[in-house]
Amino acid sequence: MRGDILKQAPRFVLVLALSWGWAACGSDSTAPPPESGPTPFSFNLDGLPDAEAFLPASNPTTVEGVALGRRLFYDQRLSGDETQSCGSCHQQAFAFTDGGRRFSLGIDGIEGTTNAPAIINALYIPDLFWDGRSATLEEQALEPVPNPIEMHVEWDVAVARLQADEELVDDFESAFGTRTVTKELVVRAIAQFERTLVSNNSRFDKYVRGELELTPQELRGFDRYKFENEGDCFHCHALGGLFTHNVFANNGLDADPDPGRFANTGDEFDMGKFRAPTLRNIEVTGPYMHDGRFDTLEQVLDHYGGGMQDGPNFDSKLFLHLTQGRTFSTQAKADIIAFLKTLTDEEFLTNPDFADPNEK
Numbered sequence: 001m002r003g004d005i006l007k008q009a010p011r012f013v014l015v016l017a018l019s020w021g022w023a024a025c026g027s028d029s030t031a032p033p034p035e036s037g038p039t040p041f042s043f044n045l046d047g048l049p050d051a052e053a054f055l056p057a058s059n060p061t062t063v064e065g066v067a068l069g070r071r072l073f074y075d076q077r078l079s080g081d082e083t084q085s086c087g088s089c090h091q092q093a094f095a096f097t098d099g100g101r102r103f104s105l106g107i108d109g110i111e112g113t114t115n116a117p118a119i120i121n122a123l124y125i126p127d128l129f130w131d132g133r134s135a136t137l138e139e140q141a142l143e144p145v146p147n148p149i150e151m152h153v154e155w156d157v158a159v160a161r162l163q164a165d166e167e168l169v170d171d172f173e174s175a176f177g178t179r180t181v182t183k184e185l186v187v188r189a190i191a192q193f194e195r196t197l198v199s200n201n202s203r204f205d206k207y208v209r210g211e212l213e214l215t216p217q218e219l220r221g222f223d224r225y226k227f228e229n230e231g232d233c234f235h236c237h238a239l240g241g242l243f244t245h246n247v248f249a250n251n252g253l254d255a256d257p258d259p260g261r262f263a264n265t266g267d268e269f270d271m272g273k274f275r276a277p278t279l280r281n282i283e284v285t286g287p288y289m290h291d292g293r294f295d296t297l298e299q300v301l302d303h304y305g306g307g308m309q310d311g312p313n314f315d316s317k318l319f320l321h322l323t324q325g326r327t328f329s330t331q332a333k334a335d336i337i338a339f340l341k342t343l344t345d346e347e348f349l350t351n352p353d354f355a356d357p358n359e360k
């Protein structure tokens with residue numbers, strides 16, 4: 001084991017199983033009571049800070065709930081003209097980003113203004129969306145369905161379509177003990193599925209577990225990533241574990257930045273701050289930043305080395321690098337990028353449990 005190379009040392013496979021007592025929640029009186037409740041879902045959070053996982057007691061993750069949530073995540077009936085699902089903009093092969101697109105297109109062909117974020121280890125994200133305006137995955141999932149530039153359908157209409165599907169209603173019954181479909185249950189199921197999108201089996205994770213060696217270049221990149229007088233990336237994109245501290249920061253994209261978290265809180269102190277995303281699977285999630293302005297990781301490094309702009313709330317951890325005019329050599333960039341690519345988790349990108357069940 002090489003747990004000692006990281007501050008948050010992954011040590012063992014932790015299987016979290018929530019104790020689950022069946023609670024009859026407003027079940028349809030015509031439906032026979034279920035024999036037993038759904039089965040608790042077992043998480044493998046090896047290498048991740050298990051104590052920080054957000055698993056709300058109000059929506060326990062169950063095998064049946066996850067299976068239903070997966071169907072709903074890929075269900076086009078949740079959009080006005082039944083052409084778009086959550087999975088249209090959040091595609092597994094791209095770590096649940098939108099297939100290299102800078103801005104996603106909604107069903108009416110209208111472009112959004114932010115880049116679709118990855119959905120990776122989202123059970124750890126305390127404030128969702130680039131500006132942190134949503135506190136839970138359940139709350140988040142309510143938004144895209146009626147959003148006029150996304151799926152654009154009234155929830156009542158979408159729910160009625162699902163209610164008419166007997167087979168799907170059976171799945172609601174297995175997951176929640178009721179045959180009455182509601183938007184609250186739809187988003188609870190989707191959130192359960194999203195919580196299972198755990199990535200912790202990249203080459204880097206295998207290196208930490210002592211299962212393989214990294215190349216000399218990848219190891220050099222790792223050093224540069226963590227040395228304060230070099231990349232100094234780890235203050236916001238944690239070293240190991242989640243590869244993010246989920247902090248909101250202004251990383252100097254513009255002197256007059258987009259409002260970011262300010263739009264959500266109205267606090268001047270939040271002007272220009274965005275949530276620092278995880279760097280896991282970063283190889284496949286481009287283009288980068290909240291507005292997808294950078295196509296390549298090389299451009300990202302050109303930003304951090306020479307391209308940053310001072311502005312409101314520009315982060316103090318980057319300030320010295322700005323004033324000292326840090327730049328990265330071609331070699332340094334190549335090394336850091338080689339390291340970042342060790343965070344690609346092929347198993348996550350191809351896990352059949354995360355794929356569209358209709359395409360099996």
Ligand code: HEC
Nearest residue numbers: 085086089104105106114115116117128129130141144150
């Ligand atoms: C038209 C494309 C599109 C569709 C359809 C879509 N999303 Fe998104 N999603 C986005 C964009 C763009 C953002 C970023 C919005 C922002 O933060 O300003 C986002 C943000 C998110 C986030 C927040 C991730 C984070 O790191 O903060 C989650 C979770 C998410 N979407 C899940 C879903 C679910 C669940 C559905 C289906 C109910 C869905 N999305 C449908 C484009 C889409």
Ligand code: HEC
Nearest residue numbers: 231232233236249251274275276277288289290300304315
């Ligand atoms: C002060 C905190 C901070 C430091 C230090 C920092 N970043 Fe970031 N990083 C951020 C924030 C905040 C964002 C999101 C900014 C936005 O989209 O507006 C970001 C975004 C990124 C993205 C794009 C992620 C995506 O999904 O689009 C990459 C790649 C990245 N950083 C790599 C690095 C590397 C490599 C380093 C070290 C050279 C580094 N960062 C140092 C805060 C930081």
